Amino acid sequence: MSIVVTGATGHLGRLVVTHLLADGVPADSIVAAGRRTETLADLAERGVRVATLDYGQPETSAAALEGAETVLLVSGSEVGQRVDQHRAVIEAAKAAGVRRLVYTSAPKADTSPLVLAPEHKATEEILRASGLTFTILRNGWYTENYVGDVQRAAETGEIVGAYGDGRVASAPRDDFAAAAAVVLRTEGHDDAVYELSGDEAWGFDELAAAASEVLGRPVTYRTVSSEQRAADLAAAGLDEGTVGFVVALEENTRDGLLAETPGDLSRLIGRPTTPLVDALRSALAQA
Numbered sequence: 338m339s340i341v342v343t344g345a346t347g348h349l350g351r352l353v354v355t356h357l358l359a360d361g362v363p364a365d366s367i368v369a370a371g372r373r374t375e376t377l378a379d380l381a382e383r384g385v386r387v388a389t390l391d392y393g394q395p396e397t398s399a400a401a402l403e404g405a406e407t408v409l410l411v412s413g414s415e416v417g418q419r420v421d422q423h424r425a426v427i428e429a430a431k432a433a434g435v436r437r438l439v440y441t442s443a444p445k446a447d448t449s450p451l452v453l454a455p456e457h458k459a460t461e462e463i464l465r466a467s468g469l470t471f472t473i474l475r476n477g478w479y480t481e482n483y484v485g486d487v488q489r490a491a492e493t494g495e496i497v498g499a500y501g502d503g504r505v506a507s508a509p510r511d512d513f514a515a516a517a518a519v520v521l522r523t524e525g526h527d528d529a530v531y532e533l534s535g536d537e538a539w540g541f542d543e544l545a546a547a548a549s550e551v552l553g554r555p556v557t558y559r560t561v562s563s564e565q566r567a568a569d570l571a572a573a574g575l576d577e578g579t580v581g582f583v584v585a586l587e588e589n590t591r592d593g594l595l596a597e598t599p600g601d602l603s604r605l606i607g608r609p610t611t612p613l614v615d616a617l618r619s620a621l622a623q624a
């Protein structure tokens with residue numbers, strides 16, 4: 338019986354495998370699954386089993402999930418294709434007799450107007466209808482999402498966006514991964530839905546202050562209208578689709594859709610979530 342982690346070639350999946358190992362789960366009962374399995378050689382050297390699993394090729398899911406007791410389905414990154422891809426993995430898990438499937442979703446995916454919510458909502462519905470026992474990890478925003486803003490601020494002294502007075506309860510990927518590992522290796526999470534976020538929501542003035550501290554130079558936050566932001570991004574060379582997506586996300590942030598702090602994440606990991614400054618410092622060191 339094993340724990341399969343899909344998307345193990347990505348940032349979050351790899352961190353989940355690392356946490357499972359650090360938590361004492363035997364390496365040979367962990368399967369790190371993904372497309373680019375050559376990037377998993379170091380985990381294989383530690384005794385972790387490695388399997389090819391491409392969400393777009395159901396036969397790979399069937400093979401990778403054979404004998405699995407618990408599966409973490411890390412939501413894919415190919416926006417627009419994810420519902421069909423996730424459905425294929427869920428169906429393969431059902432056919433393989435998996436006991437519980439854990440899925441990484443988005444904040445309040447079932448009701449949120451967040452631009453990214455519909456594919457997560459659809460996946461949650463497929464999972465509920467599958468009859469599998471599930472756990473839904475509604476992951477909030479990664480602090481790492483702002484590393485690019487901070488790197489630009491190192492040059493410009495500014496963080497710019499259509500975020501207005503919006504606040505973000507972010508946490509680093511490692512905190513979300515630690516929570517996923519707990520949920521995978523312990524009981525008591527059947528059919529549970531967790532709203533995972535950082536303990537404290539910060540505003541963009543605070544992000545600028547954190548950037549100042551980490552960079553050792555003054556940084557300020559400048560909010561702009563959605564129209565101005567769209568024009569600036571287009572002038573910087575982004576295509577129309579990307580501009581629309583970025584501006585919609587910034588508007589969602591302005592509207593407080595990423596700001597809730599129910600405390601599920603710190604409760605699961607048994608410690609406070611990593612503060613903004615610490616998470617930024619560590620992410621910049623690795624960037």
Ligand SMILES: NC(=O)c1ccc[n+]([C@@H]2O[C@H](COP(=O)([O-])OP(=O)(O)OC[C@H]3O[C@@H](n4cnc5c(N)ncnc54)[C@H](OP(=O)(O)O)[C@@H]3O)[C@@H](O)[C@H]2O)c1
Pocket residue numbers: 343344345346347348349350371372373390391392393411412413414415422441476477478479482510
């Ligand atoms: N909460 C947030 O702030 C936030 C931000 C960004 C993304 N996300 C979501 O959280 C997920 C994990 O985040 P991350 O930071 O680990 O992202 P990431 O580093 O981009 O990793 C994405 C993982 O999904 C895998 N994947 C994508 N399409 C696949 C397919 N068709 N078949 C098999 N594997 C596929 C990738 O495999 P390859 O290595 O083969 O490409 C990779 O392992 C993302 O995929 C996305 O759904 C959340």
